Amino acid sequence: MKSILLASASVFAFAGAAAAEVSFSGTASAEYNSLDGYATDTDLTVTLTQELDNGLTASASLSFEDDDMSDDIEGLTYGDISLTSDNAGITFGTDLAGAAYSAVSDTIGIGQGEDGLAGITGYYSIDATTIFVSMPIAEGDTSVDSDDIEFGVTSDLGGWEVGFGYDKDATDTNFVVKGSGNAAGLDITVAAGNIAGASRWDVAVAYPVGPVTLGATVDDSEAWEVTFAYAEGPLTVDAAFDSTDDYSLEGSYDVGNGLVVYAGLEDAGNDYYLGGAYDLGGGASFTASFVEDGGTANADNEIGAQDYADGTTVGVSFEF
Template sequence: MKKILLSSAAIVAFAGAASAEITLSGSATVGYNDDHEGGVYADADIDFTASQELNNGWTAALSYGIELEQLEYSDDDGMGIDQGGSFDGNVLFSISNDMYGLHYGDTEFAAASLWSGVSDMASDGFSEKDGEEILKFTGKMGGIEAAISAPVLNDSQELGQMSFGATGSFGNFGFGVAYQEEGEAMSATNGLEGDYNEEEILGLFVSTDLAGASIKVAYASNETAGTDSTGIEVSYPIGDVSVGAFYVSESDQDDGFGVSVDYASGPASVSAFYNEVDGAAEVGLEGSYAVNDDLTVFAGYIDDDNLEGGAYIGAEYDLGGGASFLASYGDADEEGDDEFGAKDYKDGMTVQLGLSF
């Protein structure tokens, strides 16, 4: 991450005597895949953040994120790089202190930001950000963190679905509640994207540590669909091994359950798991080994009834300065699937150069 100090006279939005801080961060990748991408691909994300300390402990901040959508190389017409790529800008403005904050733009819905359910619950589909402009108020007081939000509808500029979340602790127990009202359905004009869910949903969870084990119990009710999920999740460390399990009782589909065993010691790590959700099973074994400080090799196999798995093998080399080189080979269960395994590996042979700053 690089930081540049500029005088506030150059930043109209943050006028004042003190200087404003401009932060530049981002990532970029360029690579070649012989199957899914059809050749060369590239994408980049760049974030600019300007912040200014105000009076009485308040800070104003403005962030602008630029996403360069993927550019692909096409052999079909000999034209080289596809010109369909584009820039998408995301803006977030906030003013906050140690207790309160007001945020507008590219921020998460309140319920989704504070909800912590059990794995693979069917009824906890809280709306998640996917390009919407969201107005959110956050607060912290007496060990309680809370937030309330609503998207701004593009067609009317009115506030849409109200979303609320709160978490806290009492002694050895943590707790949380999340709620979203029934909202306006997605459309081409109101700015609500693919991860927006217009249904009314209520969720509650409680967590604690008992005899070295971490335990969470959660309940979610989809009031619109008339369904609910009740689950429990447990994890227990035994030296270098961590054992986990979950079970979810569902009102309108087969109950879900799963077990996992994770091992990490020195340069080696291995993860094995079995999940069954709504009658569809997923079993996997994944591992990695750090040959030295720069080179890590990895391999894994996932068998998924929903054809979202496959086998992969590869290596990643740290070039220093936030740069890395990746070479991998994946054999996906479903042809063209490019998101499976621990790092969303691509089907086919991939070589990729990455940079973060």
């Protein structure tokens, strides 16, 4: 990560006499949980941007997170350097999306995924069509295996957004084709492909009726889910039921004056929670929640739409 910072500095050293725009953003939080005790978390992102004389824009960013308020510089988690124009760009960095994912954003799972790439990505747009290329390359490597290069393309055909993603590994050639659009009032997304030698597909539909949206998904494993969503004024309600007989029911109510209350059931009713958030203004908020994780243990301890932790939690958070 230190080399990324040095490289970013060298980019701007030759960007011209004008000073680069530098911005800082971050969050900080402190909380107490009845099961896990006291915890803190901070993260900071520094972004540098410079418009070059030839119409290109150079930028670099560096992020780090520290979940225990230590002074450990190894908390650095992410960095990238990019050069972009109106219709093209190239990025060097970590936690990047692979080209196949950029094209199909699929639920099937192809290539490096949404943030699994450390290496180089690039894109080029021609009217409504965009071509993506990505390749993983570790610091110090001098070559890239051609099998590791991913490709993707998106376009607009008759009002439908279509995408194609391709990657290859030592044993298989993988691809996914995706299309999304509207027909007879239905928002439809269909994805199909071949991953690791197996045919894969999934279909998602949503039907909005005023404040209500009805949805359904099904895939090649015959797993299905039906959903209900309501949003009107201060009230939201979300419900789901799937092929494993699991169900959830969650809602929120904006009381006003910065206070929002949340409640819900998950894991077929075995998990339940009640929580609230109060906006203190200026990016600060106070939160409190009570969670009973009574079903299958939640591996990431993130329950409900607000990702509450099991037990009773109170905390404050700040955005800068």
